[in-house]
Structure formats: structure tokens, C-alpha cells
Amino acid sequence: MNLKQYLKNVYELERNVYALGLVQGEMRRQYNQQPKLYRIEKERAAEDASILNKCLGITGIIIVGIDAIAFLQMIINGQGNGGGILDLIDDMLNTFFYVLFLTVVFIVGYALIYFNYLPYVRDKRIKKENEAFNNEIRKNNAFAEQQNALILYENDVEKRKLKIQFDSVDKLRRDTHAILNKYYALNIIHPNYRNLIAISSIYGYIDTGMCNQLTGPHGAYETYEYMSRLGQIITKLDEISEKLDKIMQNQQMLYNAITRSNDMAKQMIGELKAIKVANVESASAIKAIETSTYQSVEYSRMTAWNTEYLKWIDILSR
Numbered sequence: 001m002n003l004k005q006y007l008k009n010v011y012e013l014e015r016n017v018y019a020l021g022l023v024q025g026e027m028r029r030q031y032n033q034q035p036k037l038y039r040i041e042k043e044r045a046a047e048d049a050s051i052l053n054k055c056l057g058i059t060g061i062i063i064v065g066i067d068a069i070a071f072l073q074m075i076i077n078g079q080g081n082g083g084g085i086l087d088l089i090d091d092m093l094n095t096f097f098y099v100l101f102l103t104v105v106f107i108v109g110y111a112l113i114y115f116n117y118l119p120y121v122r123d124k125r126i127k128k129e130n131e132a133f134n135n136e137i138r139k140n141n142a143f144a145e146q147q148n149a150l151i152l153y154e155n156d157v158e159k160r161k162l163k164i165q166f167d168s169v170d171k172l173r174r175d176t177h178a179i180l181n182k183y184y185a186l187n188i189i190h191p192n193y194r195n196l197i198a199i200s201s202i203y204g205y206i207d208t209g210m211c212n213q214l215t216g217p218h219g220a221y222e223t224y225e226y227m228s229r230l231g232q233i234i235t236k237l238d239e240i241s242e243k244l245d246k247i248m249q250n251q252q253m254l255y256n257a258i259t260r261s262n263d264m265a266k267q268m269i270g271e272l273k274a275i276k277v278a279n280v281e282s283a284s285a286i287k288a289i290e291t292s293t294y295q296s297v298e299y300s301r302m303t304a305w306n307t308e309y310l311k312w313i314d315i316l317s318r
Contacts, residue, residue, distance in 0.1 A: 019261035038144035200254035
């Protein structure tokens with residue numbers, strides 16, 4: 001059995017499964033991303049001026065007017081008719097009580113104006129201002145609703161395009177993963193090392209001649225565990241994004257797989273957005289999406305590789 005060729009094929013299959021999974025993850029993120037819509041502003045509530053306030057206010061104005069006329073008449077005509085001291089006192093008392101009465105009436109009338117008519121005038125002014133404000137809001141909201149309808153339509157088209165490509169990527173990923181499982185079913189690789197990170201390192205050790213076998217002293221497994229204990233390599237996928245520089249120095253095979261996968265995901269998503277279709281459900285639109293330049297090249301390449309990988313299984317198992 002050609003161990004190096006076997007590991008090379010497993011490494012490439014793991015790399016392709018990872019790359020396609022990354023593409024699918026980016027597609028899911030794009031699919032679930034909510035579009036940014038124009039804000040719909042709220043109109044100001046209409047505050048109708050109370051008719052009762054208006055009536056009470058006008059009543060107050062009338063009362064104050066009559067009261068002012070009475071005061072003026074009293075001043076002009078006077079209240080005294082001459083006579084003795086008792087008549088003078090009587091006139092003064094009558095004048096006092098009359099003035100007190102007019103004063104109370106004036107206060108009542110003014111209170112009616114202050115608490116009713118003035119708020120009525122203010123409410124009328126506010127109502128006019130609110131109407132002008134609401135007219136502007138309605139105009140802006142009409143534009144926002146029109147733009148939002150367009151944004152939602154374009155977002156729906158983008159989601160349908162993503163769904164078509166996602167299904168295509170998913171099929172290729174499942175096919176590739178099935179072939180990978182057939183390679184692992186040969187039981188050449190221990191189950192503990194059946195993942196992209198471990199395979200990348202182990203293949204690197206064998207390919208460079210650093211190790212000649214998988215097991216035993218100085219074998220690829222022992223070297224991998226030793227490097228892991230020293231902290232010179234990462235062994236978890238969730239550490240990839242944080243330690244890419246370290247991976248580039250100590251795990252070149254893994255670094256190549258990651259950077260290639262990232263570039264592949266960006267290229268596919270970018271090219272998908274550039275595809276303009278009138279009807280995303282039409283056969284021509286679906287074909288345009290499935291056969292976009294970069295995607296078509298990558299899919300053709302991976303499909304051809306999968307065919308070759310299947311041929312190698314019989315050869316490697318002999």
C-alpha cells in the first residue's frame with residue numbers, strides 16, 4: 001500500500017469537506033442576515049381642541065367684558081348722592097360690596113379664560129403644527145415603504161439564489177464526505193486522528209520524510225502527540241481563527257487548507273451576488289447560478305477529484 005498517496009487523498013478529501021462546509025456556513029450567515037430597512041416614523045397624535053374649552057373661554061371673555069363695563073360705569077357715575085354722614089357710610093359700604101362683587105366676577109371670568117380659552121388657542125396652534133409635521137412624515141414614509149418593498153424583493157431574490165447554490169454545495173459535500181468515509185473504512189488511520197487538523201499534520205510528517213510510518217517510536221502519531229503537548233501545533237478547529245500565524249509556521253498543510261477554503265467561500269459568495277437574474281425560479285436562472293464561473297470550475301475540479309479518489313480506493317486497499 002502506498003501510505004503517502006493514501007494520506008494525500010485523505011488530506012485533500014478532508015480539505016474539500018472543510019472548504020465546502022465553510023462555504024455553506026457563509027451561505028447560512030448570508031441567508032439569515034436581515035436586510036437594513038428604512039425607518040417608518042410615527043405620526044404625532046392629533047390633539048383636537050375641546051369645544052367645551054372654547055365655550056367656557058368665550059364665556060369668561062364676556063364676563064370680564066361686562067365686569068369691565070360695570071367698573072367703568074361705576075367710576076363715571078359715582079355711587080355717592082351726598083347727604084349726612086350716615087348716607088356717606090352707607091354709600092361707601094354699598095360701593096365696597098359692589099366693587100368686591102365685580103372683582104370676584106372678574107376673577108371668575110379671567111379664570112375661565114386662563115384655564116379654557118388660552119389652552120384652546122394653544123391646542124389649535126399645536127394641531128396646525130402637527131398636521132404640517134404629519135404631512136411631511138407621510139411623504140417620507142411613503143418613500144420609505146417603496147424602498148423597503150424593493151429591498152425586501154431583492155433580499156428574497158438573494159435568498160433564493162443562495163438556496164439554489166446551497167443545495168448544490170450540500171450535494172457535493174455529502175458526496176465528498178461519503179468518499180472520505182470509505183477511505184477511513186479501510187482502517188488505516190486510527191479513529192482518534194480522523195479529522196482535518198490531525199490528518200494535515202500526519203500527512204505533512206510522512207510527505208516530508210520526517211516520519212516513515214504511522215505507529216511506533218518516532219511514528220507520525222507519536223510525533224503529532226509530542227508536538228501537541230509542547231503546544232507547537234493546534235488541535236482544535238475553534239482555535240484556527242485566533243492562531244492563524246502560528247498555524248502558518250508549524251502546520252503548513254493545515255494553513256494551506258484553511259486559506260484555500262476562505263478564498264473559495266469569499267469568491268463563491270461574491271460571484272453569486274454579481275449574478276443578475278430576472279426570475280430566480282426560471283431554468284435559465286438556476287443554470288446561471290449553478291454554473292457561475294468560479295463555482296463551475298471548483299465543482300468540476302472536485303467532482304473529477306472524487307472520481308479519481310474512488311479509483312484509488314481499490315488500488316490502495318491491495
